[in-house]
Amino acid sequence: MSNGIPLAEARARYSPDADIGPLPDLADTDTLLNAYHPDHLRGSLVNLVVGANAGDSCQRELAELLQAEAFIDEADLAGTPVSDVDVLVIGGGGAGCAAALMAAEKGARVLLATKLRLGDSNTVMAEGGIQAAIEAGDSIQQHIQDTLRGGHHAGDPALVAAMAGDGPDVLRWLIRLGMQFEQTSGGDLHTRRAGGMSTARLTHCRDYTGLEMMRVLREAVIQHRSIEVWEQSPVVELLSNEHGQKCVGAVLTSLLDDRLRIVRTRSVILATGGLGRLHLNGFPTSNHLGATGDGLVLAYRLGARLREMDSFQYHPTGLLHPSHLAGKLVTEGVRAAGALLVNGVGRRFVDELLPRDMVCAAILRECAEGRGIRVDERHVGVWLDTPRLERAQPGLLEKQFPNLMSRTRVSCVDPRYTPLLVHPTLHYQNGGVVIDTNGATTVPGLYAVGEVAGGIHGRNRIMGNALLEIISFGRRAGIAATANRDRGPKKVTLEHVNRMRRALTLAGMPMSRRAPQVLPPYAAGGVWSR
Amino acid sequence: MHSAENDGEQHQSVKLTINGLPVSADTGMTLVEAAWQGGVPRVTSVGCMEGVCGSCRIMLRRGKQVTVGLACQTFAAEGIEAVFLPPASAPQHHYEIDDFKDGWDIHARFQDIFPEASRCRHCHGCDYACPKGIKVENGVAQAAAGRYRDAGETFFECVMCELCDVACPELIAPAHVGLFSRRITAHFHLRPPNLINRLEELRKERSGSSIIESDEE
Ligand SMILES: Cc1cc2nc3c(=O)[nH]c(=O)nc-3n(C[C@H](O)[C@H](O)[C@H](O)COP(=O)(O)OP(=O)(O)OC[C@H]3O[C@@H](n4cnc5c(N)ncnc54)[C@H](O)[C@@H]3O)c2cc1C
Ligand code: SF4
Ligand code: SF4
Numbered sequence: 206m207s208n209g210i211p212l213a214e215a216r217a218r219y220s221p222d223a224d225i226g227p228l229p230d231l232a233d234t235d236t237l238l239n240a241y242h243p244d245h246l247r248g249s250l251v252n253l254v255v256g257a258n259a260g261d262s263c264q265r266e267l268a269e270l271l272q273a274e275a276f277i278d279e280a281d282l283a284g285t286p287v288s289d290v291d292v293l294v295i296g297g298g299g300a301g302c303a304a305a306l307m308a309a310e311k312g313a314r315v316l317l318a319t320k321l322r323l324g325d326s327n328t329v330m331a332e333g334g335i336q337a338a339i340e341a342g343d344s345i346q347q348h349i350q351d352t353l354r355g356g357h358h359a360g361d362p363a364l365v366a367a368m369a370g371d372g373p374d375v376l377r378w379l380i381r382l383g384m385q386f387e388q389t390s391g392g393d394l395h396t397r398r399a400g401g402m403s404t405a406r407l408t409h410c411r412d413y414t415g416l417e418m419m420r421v422l423r424e425a426v427i428q429h430r431s432i433e434v435w436e437q438s439p440v441v442e443l444l445s446n447e448h449g450q451k452c453v454g455a456v457l458t459s460l461l462d463d464r465l466r467i468v469r470t471r472s473v474i475l476a477t478g479g480l481g482r483l484h485l486n487g488f489p490t491s492n493h494l495g496a497t498g499d500g501l502v503l504a505y506r507l508g509a510r511l512r513e514m515d516s517f518q519y520h521p522t523g524l525l526h527p528s529h530l531a532g533k534l535v536t537e538g539v540r541a542a543g544a545l546l547v548n549g550v551g552r553r554f555v556d557e558l559l560p561r562d563m564v565c566a567a568i569l570r571e572c573a574e575g576r577g578i579r580v581d582e583r584h585v586g587v588w589l590d591t592p593r594l595e596r597a598q599p600g601l602l603e604k605q606f607p608n609l610m611s612r613t614r615v616s617c618v619d620p621r622y623t624p625l626l627v628h629p630t631l632h633y634q635n636g637g638v639v640i641d642t643n644g645a646t647t648v649p650g651l652y653a654v655g656e657v658a659g660g661i662h663g664r665n666r667i668m669g670n671a672l673l674e675i676i677s678f679g680r681r682a683g684i685a686a687t688a689n690r691d692r693g694p695k696k697v698t699l700e701h702v703n704r705m706r707r708a709l710t711l712a713g714m715p716m717s718r719r720a721p722q723v724l725p726p727y728a729a730g731g732v733w734s735r
Numbered sequence: 736m737h738s739a740e741n742d743g744e745q746h747q748s749v750k751l752t753i754n755g756l757p758v759s760a761d762t763g764m765t766l767v768e769a770a771w772q773g774g775v776p777r778v779t780s781v782g783c784m785e786g787v788c789g790s791c792r793i794m795l796r797r798g799k800q801v802t803v804g805l806a807c808q809t810f811a812a813e814g815i816e817a818v819f820l821p822p823a824s825a826p827q828h829h830y831e832i833d834d835f836k837d838g839w840d841i842h843a844r845f846q847d848i849f850p851e852a853s854r855c856r857h858c859h860g861c862d863y864a865c866p867k868g869i870k871v872e873n874g875v876a877q878a879a880a881g882r883y884r885d886a887g888e889t890f891f892e893c894v895m896c897e898l899c900d901v902a903c904p905e906l907i908a909p910a911h912v913g914l915f916s917r918r919i920t921a922h923f924h925l926r927p928p929n930l931i932n933r934l935e936e937l938r939k940e941r942s943g944s945s946i947i948e949s950d951e952e
Binding site: 321322324325326329330337338339340341345370373374376377380381382383384385386388391392393394396411413415416417420421423424425427428429430436437460461493494495527528529530533607608611612615724727728730731732 | 763764765768771772774775776777778779780781782783784785786787788789790808810822825826829830831832867887891892893894895911914917918919920921922925926927928929930932933934937
């Protein structure tokens with residue numbers, strides 16, 4: 206792309222008190238989304254051919270993984286050491302920890318296996334906050350409505366009602382575990398209004414909400430007597446009963462020595478998070494290293510239904526520059542606090558607090574139509590006008606966004622004086638595994654919670670609902686999974702893998718690709734020799 | 736991962752070693768990017784790449800100076816030697832927050848759980864180790880004096896890398912002292928009226944209707 210205003214020129218032209226013009230009227234939002242949102246890019250969608258969602262539309266790169274061959278076959282199982290537990294939780298982010306804590310509290314012996322270090326997750330990176338309807342002018346009902354509207358009415362109202370209804374109690378539970386929140390001088394929890402909310406509902410711990418949540422959950426899990434934790438232990442396949450109909454365990458490998466292990470259990474809770482590191486449609490991502498969509502692949506192969514596999518959230522304000530932070534997020538909290546978006550010709554072009562998909566599409570439109578700021582051919586963005594915010598509310602950035610300040614400090618950029626160059630970044634998986642209000646999937650014995658699950662955010666998530674969802678449904682699934690007191694598996698098999706292989710062969714699909722991905726190619730050096 | 740940019744900043748090409756292997760990189764790259772690009776195998780103690788998850792712990796030698804830090808916050812430079820550290824071992828101090836019944840005896844409980852905290856020898860080892868510039872030693876002193884709210888505030892930006900734990904000759908586990916301080920401050924003292932009022936409203940509504948939610952404890 207050769208259009209756009211060169212960075213140096215845009216920098217020279219920029220001034221924090223220039224007139225940036227009135228807010229232009231937004232043309233029809235559907236037209237904007239259809240023309241510019243990455244979900245609508247030509248060639249980015251295909252129809253799935255095999256599995257529970259055969260015929261449904263799915264993002265192309267994800268479809269390749271969902272319809273790929275497994276890494277594990279029967280020969281691998283012979284002689285592999287076996288552990289037995291009541292509940293296996295896969296994934297050490299917020300959802301997995303909440304599920305493990307609840308299952309343990311209900312008396313289960315829990316094993317939590319996670320790909321990287323416990324707490325390496327999207328959860329720890331969340332900045333902005335967590336929603337809960339606690340202000341006097343707010344209600345659970347309003348929270349439900351905002352969530353459904355934000356998701357373009359594609360969400361499941363029962364799931365949304367469960368999550369919103371849990372909100373206040375989720376905060377109580379987190380505080381009890383030792384999580385701190387920002388307070389007003391009167392001692393109330395401080396709330397903000399962010400994109401897509403009808404009123405202030407976002408509670409937060411400065412701009413380290415996820416870090417504060419994660420370090421508390423991590424400590425609680427590590428300290429818990431009935432939870433065992435295996436780190437650097439990605440799950441590479443699930444196990445089914447002899448009919449391939451029920452989930453009865455998992456096969457894990459180790460990133461340290463590649464050794465396989467089998468875990469046999471009554472219930473498996475998938476909490477593997479999102480898929481930003483698949484870099485769909487070539488986008489940079491805000492996600493942590495382990496976000497490679499493994500849970501979707503594992504669940505789909507075992508027969509679970511998925512939903513909205515063609516809908517992803519691209520966060521409007523990913524950093525474009527400096528390069529080592531490319532794709533990293535500037536929290537929406539900064540826009541909620543009043544920062545505006547300004548294009549290369551010094552004009553405001555969109556209401557910054559519209560739902561994320563629209564703001565994202567509007568930024569991509571500016572870039573495509575030559576009003577972006579060009580770093581080089583491949584990198585064009587717009588300004589996030591933080592100096593103007595600093596002028597209007599001196600000290601605010603330092604006080605409320607220490608995370609942003611310390612991240613940019615390492616690279617000698619000071620957002621109080623220099624506007625940040627931003628571009629949309631692949632941020633969140635809107636859909637996921639179909640679940641009920643207990644987090645149960647369509648496969649018995651298999652639960653899915655957190656970002657890997659779908660149905661709450663419809664086709665667009667509003668800020669602060671992901672952190673709420675992971676605790677709300679993590680707790681629900683932890684309880685439900687423990688209530689399953691059958692005698693446990695008689696036999697653990699790979700019947701579902703065989704079934705998928707037959708279906709792929711029948712459909713004439715290529716079998717060269719294997720999945721789950723586990724690590725992005727650029728980080729997989731030396732790992733996965735098989 | 737792209738690195739070269741025509742943004743007016745000059746990135747130079749440099750040679751360094753990571754985990755004992757020679758690597759060439761340029762100065763705009765972090766050590767995580769340099770390790771991956773240089774084909775250093777098994778660099779998987781990496782998480783967020785923006786300095787909040789505390790995973791990518793390294794030991795770093797620049798000339799005669801040896802320090803610890805986070806690889807994603809350290810840029811490639813000529814001649815440096817970096818080694819990714821193994822994961823931290825399991826914590827040695829145990830407590831469950833639900834075991835604390837009230838706040839009046841919390842200081843005695845703290846001393847039972849972290850008996851070493853009062854034996855700090857003020858060696859500053861933890862301060863030197865901390866990649867976040869936290870005044871760790873001071874935070875430990877605050878906790879040892881029962882000032883948990885202040886101690887917790889001192890540790891506000893802690894990313895749980897546990898490098899201070901490794902540095903401490905008295906095995907105080909400052910990272911966990913900090914987290915303990917933060918947790919009990921919330922656990923005992925955070926009682927926000929707006930949240931409490933809403934919880935009370937919801938409780939009344941629920942007891943008014945006959946629906947019993949499945950997650951009611
Ligand atoms: C930068 C950023 C900012 C955000 N800000 C906010 C915000 O302000 N408010 C909000 O509500 N939401 C926010 N979100 C979204 C929210 O943080 C996530 O959706 C949520 O935390 C996901 O939690 P999770 O537990 O489902 O997944 P994660 O926290 O990502 O945890 C998944 C875990 O599973 C592990 N795993 C993955 N694959 C495997 C495998 N095969 N085997 C074993 N383990 C595996 C991973 O290593 C990881 O530990 C943000 C997200 C990002 C990336
Ligand atoms: S206080 Fe300790 S654990 Fe926390 S960031 Fe500093 S060195 Fe790491
Ligand atoms: S390293 Fe340990 S002994 Fe030394 S100052 Fe820090 S807490 Fe005290």
